[in-house]
Amino acid sequence: MLFVAMARALGVPARPVAGLLYARGRFYYHAWAEVYLGDWVAVDPTFDQLPADAAHVRLAIGALARPLELVRLLGRLTLEVS
Structure with missing residues (x-):
């Protein structure tokens, strides 16, 4: 992810x-x-959000070594917004 690489390059x-x-x-x-x-702190450069808003639901942190595991999880999730 470009933003992560740029932030790390700046220390x-x-x-x-x-x-x-x-x-x-x-x-x-x-x-x-x-x-x-x-x-x-969550940052979403795609939508220019610092901090990212509560509409972001974190499921995994770090580089995904096996992204298919996350895809399988997504098919079984049930979420309700109230």
Whole structure:
């Protein structure tokens, strides 16, 4: 992820995050980043959000060595927004 690489190059600890984004009444698979600023803070450069809003549901942290495992999980999830 470009943002993670750029943050790390500037000396800011960063890690990729994968999960779901709730938008327009549905959940979508999405990836964003977290940077360490005394605590891990979600950042979504795709939507220019710092911090990323509560519509982001984190499912995995770090590079996914086996992304198919996450895809299988997504097919079994049931989420309700209230």
